[in-house]
Amino acid sequence: MRDSNHVTIHNLTKIYKKQNSEVLALNGISLNVSRNEFLCIVGASGCGKSTLLRIIGGLDREYSGTVSIGKTKITGPGLDRGIVFQEHRLLPWLTVWENMEFALQKGSKEEKNKLIIDHLKLVGLERFKNAYPGQLSGGMSQRVAIARALVNRPEILLLDEPFGALDALTRLKLQQEVLDIWEQEKTTMIMVTHDIEEAVYMGDRVIVMSERPGTIKKEFTIDLPRPRNRSDTVFQQIRKEIYQEFRQVEV
Ligand SMILES: Nc1ncnc2c1ncn2[C@@H]1O[C@H](COP(=O)(O)OP(=O)(O)OP(=O)(O)O)[C@@H](O)[C@H]1O
Ligand SMILES: [Mg+2]
Incomplete structure (x- = not known):
């Protein structure tokens, strides 16, 4: 069992303010990520996944609620966090x-x-x-x-759809490479993906977010042994369950 909370998010709400309008992007997100956990986040386009990652990365400081690394509230970007985006x-x-x-x-x-x-x-x-x-x-x-x-x-690596722009084979290869790095470097991983199979293959836990305003709709603990077998019945069953949850979000 993993022990300490590495990232603690409490009641995080984010509103983008424009001249005449406001967009409620995240609404009351509370989430703990353990040290060395591999957390995957899935959700419909526009539900606030990148917003959440940018806030954890310290790139956006205008929000309410608290986001802490260990016991320290984040006040901006830091060397304790690395970030990878969809485009390099x-x-x-x-x-x-x-x-x-x-x-x-x-x-x-x-x-x-x-x-x-x-x-x-x-x-x-x-x-x-x-x-x-x-x-x-x-x-x-x-x-x-x-x-x-x-x-x-960094102690924490934030990945925002890091393989989204890659072809299918390269994507599979990089998934494995990132898992190897995770095992070797013992980083805490928080990865956003559109690909449910990728989330089940890589994550210790998969969070499904609701449509905007983003909230945490459901979480799935994936305790399948690694390396995982994508054609395994239990793997496919979990993938299906998450897909159904996701579909309810999409419709
Ligand atoms: N700088 C901004 N100003 C105003 N609204 C914004 C800004 N950035 C994002 N938004 C809005 O906030 C919501 C969440 O955006 P975000 O990019 O976090 O979604 P996402 O889940 O990462 O989407 P995708 O899956 O398409 O990458 C969207 O409705 C988006 O239009
Ligand atoms: Mg995004």
């Missing part, structure tokens, strides 16, 4: 190495070099350190984005 967001004018270096916040030259090499190795791309993002495939760019998010050794 690498700087096109910098090489892979330079993109990693740009993200690195502290350490001597030697320490930095070691961190960059270690993390490029982690995603199998040390040979491409001098390539520019434009010379990489979508899967390779996303691997660099994952390495970059991990280079400051």
Whole structure:
């Protein structure tokens, strides 16, 4: 059993204010994520998944309620959290190495070099350190984005549909790679996905959000042994249950 709460969210409400209108994006979300847990979040488009991730990442500070890492309320972005988006967001004018270096916040030259090499190795791309993002495939760019998010050794990795733009085979490969990284680095993972099968394959727990305003509709604990077998009957049964929950949201 996992013990301590790593991320604690209490009664989180987020309203986007525009000139003449307001959008209630999240409504009273309360959620605990344990240390080293792999949490997946699914929900209809526009239900507030990215908003939730951005708030945990400290990129959006205008909300009510509390979001804490350990016992500390978050006040902004921090090295304890890395974030990966659907598109890789690498700087096109910098090489892979330079993109990693740009993200690195502290350490001597030697320490930095070691961190960059270690993390490029982690995603199998040390040979491409001098390539520019434009010379990489979508899967390779996303691997660099994952390495970059991990280079400051965050305790928490936030992933917002990280494989959404990839072809099916690359997607399966990267799912496995992220699981291997999770086991090796012992990070707490919070991943948003549209793909229910991906959520069941990867998550210890899957949260289904309601349509906007986003609330937590239901949660499923996935205690299947790893590595999981996608064609296993129980796996398929859980996938179906989540799909039905999801469909009720969609209609
Ligand atoms: N900067 C913003 N200003 C105003 N409204 C916004 C802003 N960002 C998001 N919203 C609105 O808040 C709601 C939640 O958006 P969010 O991007 O978090 O949804 P999502 O669940 O990530 O959707 P998707 O699955 O399509 O990525 C949407 O209705 C969206 O239009
Ligand atoms: Mg989103």
